[in-house]
């Protein structure tokens with residue numbers, strides 16, 4: 102790991118980074134809606150996205166999702182629309198392209214030839230909404246099982262209608278063409294092996310189906326969806342605050358960061374920002390969550406390579422943080438600490454002392470671990486030049502967070518689009534130079550140090566004051582008002598039953614999660630329940646690329662590569 | 676006070692029933708297989724690490740092959756897609772075997788009452804002990820382990836376990 106990089110995001114002014122070429126060449130073929138989204142007719146989609154990608158440098162595809170307007174209160178040109186979210190290479194500008202689909206024929210051209218990640222993203226849209234992508238190489242189910250009938254995110258699919266699955270997909274339909282591409286016409290000499298979905302090194306429920314020659318992986322196919330829990334559908338029948346516990350369980354290694362990402366997005370829709378003290382608490386607890394996320398990732402990664410002692414060194418400090426979090430929030434793992442407009446309650450007396458104790462333990466754990474591995478030949482041999490992702494490729498794949506930084510790209514939303522006063526904290530972005538397992542691990546070690554720096558600064562500067570937005574349409578009233586007067590009681594009642602009313606709009610926002618860009622695309626119809634929620638999980642692109650990365654390597658290396666990408670099934674499958 | 680042959684050997688020999696001896700051996704050395712899928716599996720990591728230390732109950736030899744394990748701990752949400760795999764792994768464990776269903780999701784689907792989540796693993800495999808919580812605290816798992824030991828105490832090696840007759844949704 103070095104402290105220099107080849108590609109550094111340039112600071113450019115907002116006006117420069119508007120998609121100028123796109124606006125010029127599509128001058129009379131697009132319109133802009135009230136949500137600042139470009140509306141394009143579906144026949145121009147490939148042309149428009151190519152133009153954005155090549156001429157305007159929007160070369161990162163963040164997400165593709167569909168919207169079903171069936172039960173929408175206002176008039177819509179058609180039932181289904183598709184939304185493409187793109188980001189430019191300066192990382193400062195995001196555009197959304199929206200296209201309404203002809204109801205008669207739910208079909209659109211695939212953009213999987215332009216972006217690698219589109220392959221999986223489009224498969225997911227097909228699976229959940231039943232929209233066909235022509236010219237897609239492999240349009241099949243992604244999150245739901247093979248025997249599933251229907252498309253669950255359509256508004257007319259009943260949420261509780263489960264369907265038993267009797268047989269697992271053998272994945273040969275994907276494996277054989279892949280092998281043929283590599284020149285294997287017969288596969289009698291190959292051995293087929295499933296890594297996962299129930300495998301100790303598969304980090305939950307990831308399945309990788311490999312064709313082996315000896316111990317070398319000739320070809321691999323990944324399958325996800327084993328932990329698909331219907332997060333997005335569940336959001337559609339809960340109020341905004343009720344969704345907070347669901348967000349805990351996306352990336353359960355750093356539950357609070359998910360809380361923050363969701364609350365932050367909804368607050369953006371409401372047009373409010375939380376009081377200063379609340380912002381500082383979010384920074385403090387958010388960074389602590391980032392640390393414990395990295396601790397689990399590193400501990401598991403080290404166990405995978407046989408370094409069990411380090412697991413105890415790294416997991417015990419996590420245990421100390423659990424104690425602090427349960428004192429603060431009442432729960433060890435799934436904290437649900439944030440609320441729309443602030444948080445459940447303030448820090449407790451003596452929080453700082455507990456925090457300092459945690460930090461001491463974390464520093465000791467990290468130091469002990471590093472003293473065992475930093476100059477350890479076995480560790481170096483196992484991790485260096487293994488699972489390499491080059492900078493250019495990492496960008497094309499849509500990676501973000503520590504995985505992207507390990508490839509040498511200093512992109513961190515806390516720096517490029519600072520929120521919660523991140524611009525005022527003194528901290529560095531850790532970057533790698535090679536993009537191998539070693540860099541990904543070392544970047545995480547360094548990020549733990551940087552997060553501690555941020556925590557220390559935040560703890561010194563944290564102001565006194567309220568922790569909730571002073572608006573009784575958003576925050577629950579004081580208990581003494583609820584029990585003491587009728588206005589307070591009514592206020593509480595309405596907020597609990599109807600939820601926080603969010604103005605009708607379509608909105609995307611993201612924060613720097615432990616794993617990278619954790620974004621939410623939310624559609625509100627003005628009521629207390631979102632019309633649609635789409636998560637942009639940071640490990641989805643990493644997982645989409647994983648099968649190709651491990652080809653040509655050994656099985657043991659594949660295990661380390663998976664661990665170092667920190668794939669968390671909860672946020673991957675949602 | 677021992678009588679007969681026992682009295683001759685004094686303290687050097689203990690007589691007991693075969694059932695008791697075997698149950699005692701089993702309960703002090705369970706080999707768990709962790710079917711961990713989600714958040715609950717992270718909590719299980721705590722159960723296994725130093726603070727809660729499952730080895731105090733003789734169950735720290737976590738096996739990664741179902742064929743070597745006699746206690747399955749299902750930790751996490753089981754989706755319909757995961758169902759056949761859970762069933763297959765359960766079938767691969769040899770008798771006698773016990774199952775702990777850890778957390779709201781495994782027990783009942785938890786707050787995922789939706790199209791993709793199995794509403795309780797007992798639709799496909801038999802469960803001996805259910806642990807509430809989302810996730811349960813580590814103490815809850817240790818308690819469940821002790822409950823399993825309790826069950827084992829009262830079992831006999833010549834009688835089939837009742838769960839052998841279980842017929843689930845995925846049984847042909």
Ligand code: SF4
Nearest residue numbers: 714778779780809810
């Ligand atoms: S019971 Fe709760 S903690 Fe456990 S897997 Fe389900 S959602 Fe996660």
